[in-house]
Amino acid sequence: MSEIKVDDTVDITDVVCPVTFVKAKVALEELEEGEVLSIRMNEGEPVQNVPRSIKDEGHQILKLIDREDGTYDLLVRKTGS
Amino acid sequence: MAVDYATLKKGGFMRQKQKNYFSLRLRVVGGNVTAKQLAKIAMVSEQYGKGYVHLTSRQSVEIPFIKLEQIDEVKNALAQGDVEPGVCGPRVRTITACQGAAICPSGCIDTYTLAKKLDERYFARELPHKFKFGITGCQNNCLKAEENDVGIKGGIRVKWIPDSCIGCGVCVKACRSGAIAMEEGKIKVDQDRCNFCGRCTKACPADAYEETHGYIVSFGGLFGNSISTGETVIPLIEDEDALFRVCDAAIQFFEENANAGERLKFTIDRIGWEKFKTVIKEAYEG
Numbered sequence: 001m002s003e004i005k006v007d008d009t010v011d012i013t014d015v016v017c018p019v020t021f022v023k024a025k026v027a028l029e030e031l032e033e034g035e036v037l038s039i040r041m042n043e044g045e046p047v048q049n050v051p052r053s054i055k056d057e058g059h060q061i062l063k064l065i066d067r068e069d070g071t072y073d074l075l076v077r078k079t080g081s
Numbered sequence: 082m083a084v085d086y087a088t089l090k091k092g093g094f095m096r097q098k099q100k101n102y103f104s105l106r107l108r109v110v111g112g113n114v115t116a117k118q119l120a121k122i123a124m125v126s127e128q129y130g131k132g133y134v135h136l137t138s139r140q141s142v143e144i145p146f147i148k149l150e151q152i153d154e155v156k157n158a159l160a161q162g163d164v165e166p167g168v169c170g171p172r173v174r175t176i177t178a179c180q181g182a183a184i185c186p187s188g189c190i191d192t193y194t195l196a197k198k199l200d201e202r203y204f205a206r207e208l209p210h211k212f213k214f215g216i217t218g219c220q221n222n223c224l225k226a227e228e229n230d231v232g233i234k235g236g237i238r239v240k241w242i243p244d245s246c247i248g249c250g251v252c253v254k255a256c257r258s259g260a261i262a263m264e265e266g267k268i269k270v271d272q273d274r275c276n277f278c279g280r281c282t283k284a285c286p287a288d289a290y291e292e293t294h295g296y297i298v299s300f301g302g303l304f305g306n307s308i309s310t311g312e313t314v315i316p317l318i319e320d321e322d323a324l325f326r327v328c329d330a331a332i333q334f335f336e337e338n339a340n341a342g343e344r345l346k347f348t349i350d351r352i353g354w355e356k357f358k359t360v361i362k363e364a365y366e367g
Binding site for chain 2: 062
């Protein structure tokens with residue numbers, strides 16, 4: 001896969017469910033349609049649930065990058081308004 | 082005034098400590114009550130009760146402080162709002178359900194539709210003792226399936242579709258059973274570890290899983306004076322006809338073998354789990 005251009009980043013490793021999703025959602029709202037957000041999240045509950053919630057909102061999940069330090073970067077393309 | 086003892090016997094009228102007062106249990110299916118029903122229930126509780134209702138532990142509604150001599154009047158008033166008395170005693174009780182796939186993002190089965198079907202099929206059926214059905218939409222088990230005589234839990238059997246997969250790895254992380262591994266871009270699902278929770282396919286951004294929705298059925302659950310977790314006999318029942326055959330078989334087993342006042346778990350313990358499992362497997366295979 002070619003390199004994906006990231007337009008903005010948000011770190012949700014400092015919050016817990018359900019604020020993880022809320023923080024990611026707020027960050028996505030700041031973006032224009034088609035732009036890509038990189039969301040940094042913790043292992044465990046966030047990585048199990050946040051990608052699915054983002055998908056349920058209709059956004060496109062591009063990639064999950066394992067940073068191998070207990071955190072992940074989820075690349076999401078904003079879809080719809 | 083004549084008292085409808087047949088209705089009283091079915092137990093929708095729960096005797097109170099206060100002489101000649103009943104807490105009237107209402108028939109609720111799958112935890113849903115319409116606005117029309119609620120309005121009528123509110124009216125009846127104000128007019129005939131004390132202006133409040135009690136929500137039972139199994140999704141029913143009771144109107145306390147109904148007077149014995151007003152039973153018929155109350156029943157007629159409730160009927161105008163599509164509300165019926167519920168049941169108590171040795172019979173099939175309220176079919177409980179979470180909101181399921183119709184509402185909840187986690188749901189794997191349409192719990193309410195199934196609750197209505199089970200209600201039509203079994204509600205108030207006379208048996209040697211109480212018999213409870215509970216339906217929960219997924220492994221989160223909000224409705225506590227295994228505390229019921231028959232518990233039904235929604236599940237999804239998944240099959241990876243290589244051509245649709247983008248190799249993002251979200252499903253590997255979404256799985257809580259460690260059943261999914263990605264090796265050189267290929268997904269492997271360990272069917273022995275899979276608990277049919279469906280988190281992988283629900284999280285998958287590329288629809289790269291084929292889904293077969295089904296029912297995980299447990300038997301012999303209890304959560305009263307004795308506590309016991311219902312046990313599953315068949316890992317996942319994939320069609321509704323087979324589910325009904327299995328439920329029929331469990332009820333029939335109970336009817337034929339239970340002593341009066343004995344819950345399904347104790348009947349199975351006494352007759353033998355191997356015998357019970359054989360009955361269920363035969364029903365499943367049709």
